Amino acid sequence: PVDGAPVRFAVLGLGWFGPDVAIPAIEESDFCETTVVVSGDREKAERVADEKGVAHALTYDDYADGEATDAYDAVYVVTPNALHLPHVETAAELGKDVLCEKPLEADAARARKCVEACEEGGVELMTAYRMHTTRSIRWVRDVVQDGAIGDPVHTRGAFSYNLIAAGEDMDQWRLNPDLAGGGPLMDLGVYPLNTSRFVLDSDPEAVHATTVEGPDEFDGLEKYVAFTMEFPDGAVAECDSGYEVAGDNYFEVGGTHGRIRVDVPFNVDADRTITVSAGGEEQVVEVEEPSEMVEEFDYFATGVLTDMAIGPDGRHGYEDVRIADTIYESGESGGRIEL
Ligand code: NDP
Incomplete structure (x- = not known):
C-alpha cells in the first residue's frame, strides 16, 4: 500500500493509445485513477468521459486555463510528439507531475524545454518508455x-x-x-x-x-x-x-x-x-x-507518492x-x- 493513492490523472489526447490502452491500464492499476480527459474536441472528451466513467471532460484550452485543477494530481500526455511541450509547460505551471509519452518531444531543443519547465516547476517528469517496466x-x-x-x-x-x-x-x-x-x-x-x-x-x-x-x-x-x-x-x-x-x-x-x-x-x-x-x-x-502499462502507471504513482527517484526521467528522454x-x-x- 502507498499512502496518498490513488494518484488522479488528467489524460491529454484521446486518439488510439490514451483511451484504448492507457485509460484501461490506469483502471486496472492499484495506485492510479483517471479523473479528467482532455481533447481538442469537446464532444469527444464528453463521449470518452461518459464511456470510461471519468468525472471531467475538458478541451486543451480549458486545461491551459487551469480548469478542474483540483480534480487531478498528475497529467499523462499522449498527443503527437510536437504537442507534448505546451501541455508539459502547463502542467509544470499548475504544479502537476507529468508522465509524457515517448519521444519526449519532436527535437532536442523542445525536449530540453520540457525538462527545464518541470525542473523550474518542481514537478516530476517521466518519459513513458514501457521497456523500463x-x-x-x-x-x-x-x-x-x-x-x-x-x-x-x-x-x-x-x-x-x-x-x-x-x-x-x-x-x-x-x-x-x-x-x-x-x-x-x-x-x-x-x-x-x-x-x-x-x-x-x-x-x-x-x-x-x-x-x-x-x-x-x-x-x-x-x-x-x-x-x-x-x-x-x-x-x-x-x-x-x-x-x-x-x-x-x-x-x-x-x-x-x-x-x-x-x-x-x-x-x-x-x-x-x-x-x-x-x-x-x-x-x-x-x-x-x-501488463507493462499497469506496471508503468503504478511505478510512476509510487514515485510521485514516495521519495523514490523516477526513471526514465525527463533528462533521460531528452538524451534520446x-x-x-x-x-x-x-x-x-x-x-x-x-x-
Ligand atoms: P493518435 O493519432 O492515435 O492520437 C493522437 C491524438 O492527439 C489525436 O487523436 C488527438 O486527440 C490529439 N491531437 C491533438 N492535436 C492533434 C493534431 N494536430 N493532429 C493529430 N492529433 C492531434 O496517436 P497515438 O495515440 O498513437 O500517439 C500519441 C503519442 O503517444 C505519441 O507521442 C506517440 O509516440 C505515443 N505512443 C506511445 C506508445 C507506447 O507504446 N508508449 C504507443 C503509441 C503511441 P484529440 O482529438 O482528443 O485532441
Whole structure:
C-alpha cells in the first residue's frame, strides 16, 4: 500500500493509445485513477468521459486555463510528439507531475524545454518508455549487468511497421514533419535506441547513420533508418527501423561469453520469447508478461507518492531526442558524428 493513492490523472489526447490502452491500464492499476480527459474536441472528451466513467471532460484550452485543477494530481500526455511541450509547460505551471509519452518531444531543443519547465516547476517528469517496466527487458538488463554473458559488447535491435502496406492514412500526424519531428526513427526506432542505453546502462558517445527518404506523402521524412551507436567502453549498438519494412521486432545483446535475444520486445503487452545462448547451451523461455502499462502507471504513482527517484526521467528522454537529432544529421552528412 502507498499512502496518498490513488494518484488522479488528467489524460491529454484521446486518439488510439490514451483511451484504448492507457485509460484501461490506469483502471486496472492499484495506485492510479483517471479523473479528467482532455481533447481538442469537446464532444469527444464528453463521449470518452461518459464511456470510461471519468468525472471531467475538458478541451486543451480549458486545461491551459487551469480548469478542474483540483480534480487531478498528475497529467499523462499522449498527443503527437510536437504537442507534448505546451501541455508539459502547463502542467509544470499548475504544479502537476507529468508522465509524457515517448519521444519526449519532436527535437532536442523542445525536449530540453520540457525538462527545464518541470525542473523550474518542481514537478516530476517521466518519459513513458514501457521497456523500463517490462519484466522480460528488466530481467535481460539484470542478467547482463550480472555478467551472465560476459562483457556486453554488442546490441542489435529493430522495430518496423509497414504502414504503406497496411493502407494507413497518409495524412496522419506521424507523416507530418512538424508534428512528428521525424519518421520511423522517432516513432519506432527510439525503442531499440533507448533499450540499448537501458540494458547497457550507458550512453553513446558517437553515432553513424543511413536514412532513406520516403515517397512524396512522407513530406521529406525518412522511410528507413539504420544507425550504429558507439558506447564509451567499446560496446556498439546496431539498430534499424522502417515504415516500409514488415514486422521486424527483436532485440539482442551479445557478450564475450554468450548472447541473449528477445523476440517481439517492443509491441505493447506482447508475450516475449527470450533465447539465452551461453556456455555452449541454448535455453528458450516464453515469458508471460504482466501488463507493462499497469506496471508503468503504478511505478510512476509510487514515485510521485514516495521519495523514490523516477526513471526514465525527463533528462533521460531528452538524451534520446538529442541522439535522434544527431542520427538525422549523420544520415544527411553520411559520416560518423560524436555526441
Ligand atoms: P493518435 O493519432 O492515435 O492520437 C493522437 C491524438 O492527439 C489525436 O487523436 C488527438 O486527440 C490529439 N491531437 C491533438 N492535436 C492533434 C493534431 N494536430 N493532429 C493529430 N492529433 C492531434 O496517436 P497515438 O495515440 O498513437 O500517439 C500519441 C503519442 O503517444 C505519441 O507521442 C506517440 O509516440 C505515443 N505512443 C506511445 C506508445 C507506447 O507504446 N508508449 C504507443 C503509441 C503511441 P484529440 O482529438 O482528443 O485532441
